[in-house]
Amino acid sequence: QEISSSQVKTKIKKNSLRILSAVIQSVRHWSQYAYKTALLFEVLGTLDSAVTSGAYGAKNFLLRDGKETLPCVFYEIDRELPRLIRGRVHRCMGTYDAKRNIFKCVSVRPATAQEQNTFQDFVKIADVEMTAYVKTMNEM
Amino acid sequence: TPCLFIINYYYYYFPDIGTERYTFNFTIRDSPTYFINVQSWGREEYIRSLSESFRVGDCVTIQNPLIQSKEAEREEKFNPVTPSGYKLLLSENHSVVKTSSCYDTDTRLLSLLHLPVKNPQDYYSLGDIVANGQSLHGRVLNLLAAVMAVGEPKYFMTSDKRKGQRCEVKLYDETERSFPILCWDNESIQLAQSWIPQETVIFASDVRINFDKFRNCMTATVISKTIITTNPETAEANVLFSFIKETAQAGALPSPVKELANETINLEAVVDVYTVEQLKEKALQSEGKLEPLHGIIYGYISTLDIDETTACLESSNTCTFCSDVPPEARATFASFDILVDVTDHTGTLHSCYLSDCVAEETLGCTVTSSPNWRSGLKVNLLSCKLADPVEASQSFLGRDWNYS
Numbered sequence: 092q093e094i095s096s097s098q099v100k101t102k103i104k105k106n107s108l109r110i111l112s113a114v115i116q117s118v119r120h121w122s123q124y125a126y127k128t129a130l131l132f133e134v135l136g137t138l139d140s141a142v143t144s145g146a147y148g149a150k151n152f153l154l155r156d157g158k159e160t161l162p163c164v165f166y167e168i169d170r171e172l173p174r175l176i177r178g179r180v181h182r183c184m185g186t187y188d189a190k191r192n193i194f195k196c197v198s199v200r201p202a203t204a205q206e207q208n209t210f211q212d213f214v215k216i217a218d219v220e221m222t223a224y225v226k227t228m229n230e231m
Numbered sequence: 232t233p234c235l236f237i238i239n240y241y242y243y244y245f246p247d248i249g250t251e252r253y254t255f256n257f258t259i260r261d262s263p264t265y266f267i268n269v270q271s272w273g274r275e276e277y278i279r280s281l282s283e284s285f286r287v288g289d290c291v292t293i294q295n296p297l298i299q300s301k302e303a304e305r306e307e308k309f310n311p312v313t314p315s316g317y318k319l320l321l322s323e324n325h326s327v328v329k330t331s332s333c334y335d336t337d338t339r340l341l342s343l344l345h346l347p348v349k350n351p352q353d354y355y356s357l358g359d360i361v362a363n364g365q366s367l368h369g370r371v372l373n374l375l376a377a378v379m380a381v382g383e384p385k386y387f388m389t390s391d392k393r394k395g396q397r398c399e400v401k402l403y404d405e406t407e408r409s410f411p412i413l414c415w416d417n418e419s420i421q422l423a424q425s426w427i428p429q430e431t432v433i434f435a436s437d438v439r440i441n442f443d444k445f446r447n448c449m450t451a452t453v454i455s456k457t458i459i460t461t462n463p464e465t466a467e468a469n470v471l472f473s474f475i476k477e478t479a480q481a482g483a484l485p486s487p488v489k490e491l492a493n494e495t496i497n498l499e500a501v502v503d504v505y506t507v508e509q510l511k512e513k514a515l516q517s518e519g520k521l522e523p524l525h526g527i528i529y530g531y532i533s534t535l536d537i538d539e540t541t542a543c544l545e546s547s548n549t550c551t552f553c554s555d556v557p558p559e560a561r562a563t564f565a566s567f568d569i570l571v572d573v574t575d576h577t578g579t580l581h582s583c584y585l586s587d588c589v590a591e592e593t594l595g596c597t598v599t600s601s602p603n604w605r606s607g608l609k610v611n612l613l614s615c616k617l618a619d620p621v622e623a624s625q626s627f628l629g630r631d632w633n634y635s
Contacts, residue, residue, distance in 0.1 A: 106578070107507075107574075107578040107579035107580075107581070108533055108572070108574050108578070108579040109574065109575070109576055109577060109578055109579070110530070110531045110533060110574045110575060110576060111576050112576070128578075131533070131574070205619075205620050205621060206620055208620075208621070209620040209621055209623070209624040212624035212627070212628055213576075213620075213623075213624055213627075215628075216576060216624070216627045216628065217576040220506075220576045220577055221576070224577075
């Protein structure tokens with residue numbers, strides 16, 4: 092059946108998931124807007140704790156970049172957390188729960204050298220995009 | 232009976248000396264045996280309004296046409312071959328064409344719609360064409376085949392600045408699982424859009440066969456001589472209908488979407504980089520034009536719905552049954568159609584098609600997209616490889632946006 096062009100527009104224009112590369116500070120900052128558009132973060136940071144086990148298959152650890160630290164959790168539901176080495180840079184994909192100050196990871200692995208080299212660029216790109224987005228949101 | 236069926240329709244113009252005179256040809260039929268060509272000449276407005284007043288399959292009454300003997304050779308170069316030694320000429324001042332609704336149409340006339348104009352046994356199977364190969368290049372012949380998939384019309388500008396369009400339909404039969412037929416004129420494109428993939432059978436008389444050097448395959452083209460009979464009621468077509476049913480039940484056919492994704496796109500030539508947001512903007516701007524857009528997106532695969540995937544896998548160990556099947560037929564049974572979402576920092580493209588060979592190659596994306604009225608936005612991933620972070624960041628930073 093046919094769909095009117097305005098329906099197509101709303102379907103296309105609807106706020107959809109964004110994946111942002113972010114330093115810990117910007118994870119906290121952009122999470123304020125997670126109620127407006129779904130956000131998933133890519134964070135690169137140094138593992139700064141042992142990996143400890145919690146309830147419901149949780150694995151807890153701390154990620155650090157500069158002075159900021161981010162408590163992380165990974166639930167071993169359908170796969171195990173790979174062996175992580177303290178002091179190495181890891182790449183975590185996940186969402187941030189501001190109330191509990193915890194970063195829920197869906198994927199954790201060591202970051203490649205190339206990823207580390209380009210990470211700041213992607214953070215900058217995401218920051219510019221989100222700044223512009225938030226500005227248009229506030230204008231509406 | 233005063234009513235006649237339109238079975239062919241062609242519209243083009245000749246820049247005549249001094250003035251531009253337009254011409255519009257069609258073919259009418261009122262019995263299983265007899266049909267005749269009609270030609271009208273005149274001013275652009277007259278010809279345009281005449282050509283817009285009916286379509287193939289409509290019933291018309293023609294009053295006061297001029298009857299003229301035809302010079303068979305000249306006439307039949309560009310028009311359907313007719314059993315009649317005459318043709319009809321229409322003039323704006325003397326002739327009248329009236330269209331009548333299908334409710335008033337004689338049922339005997341309606342049944343002609345499903346009767347091929349050629350001997351129903353006089354056709355080439357697709358396998359015959361492929362087997363004969365290049366020796367058939369340029370030949371005009373008849374086809375009987377089922378419709379596998381209908382492409383969207385693509386618009387372009389000709390070298391003399393006229394608007395052109397093109398639509399590719401994939402045909403199949405017992406002997407070949409995919410054979411392209413090309414339509415270049417509005418009427419046949421409209422007709423093709425009404426066909427139902429994996430249900431419709433066509434008998435196409437006098438299509439031209441070509442060898443496509445670029446794709447290294449044989450193709451058929453609808454020309455001004457061609458008359459297409461949709462869902463013919465013949466014994467030969469019935470055999471094909473049962474074949475369609477059987478293959479559909481056996482699940483041996485790929486989805487139409489996948490079939491069209493294989494159209495000729497040179498990946499090397501795709502260089503434009505888009506963000507998800509820009510691609511959506513593009514799609515909105517070009518809305519209705521149905522022009523496919525090719526580009527590259529640096530993004531993440533954010534959804535990979537394996538449960539919803541219509542995957543049909545063959546075992547890697549060839550069983551005794553399969554070993555008897557030729558390799559090209561075996562490929563029919565292994566097919567993937569994975570729906571994925573592609574996300575970047577500006578948003579998400581939902582329901583992108585990742586079909587078998589591309590799915591196997593995986594990650595990092597070249598995207599073709601076309602606005603589609605039925606599903607909002609249709610995106611086929613033509614290639615998906617792991618992106619080089621340096622290349623991706625350079626591409627984003629190299630834009631005229633202010634990232635400093």
